Amino acid sequence: xxxxxxxxxxxxxxxxxxxxxxxxxxxxxxFQAATERxxxxxxxxxxxxxxxxxxxxxxxREIAKA
Numbered sequence: 001x002x003x004x005x006x007x008x009x010x011x012x013x014x015x016x017x018x019x020x021x022x023x024x025x026x027x028x029x030x031f032q033a034a035t036e037r038x039x040x041x042x043x044x045x046x047x048x049x050x051x052x053x054x055x056x057x058x059x060x061r062e063i064a065k066a
Contacts, residue, residue: 007057019054022047 010018026047032038 004053004057007053012058012061015054015058019051019058022050022054026051 029044
């Protein structure tokens with residue numbers, strides 16, 4: 001995933017799709033970590049931050065509508 005300014009340029013549908021993909025990737029990374037096959041443990045942290053970034057921008061848009 002990329003920086004917040006790139007995420008802000010995405011449409012609502014793109015954000016939802018990116019969120020689903022990132023959550024699935026995080027699940028796979030956690031599964032790999034549990035089976036000790038995770039090559040880069042820092043990727044879990046990066047995925048969590050990406051999910052938080054997407055959710056924050058979704059919330060900002062929700063508040064802006066109200």
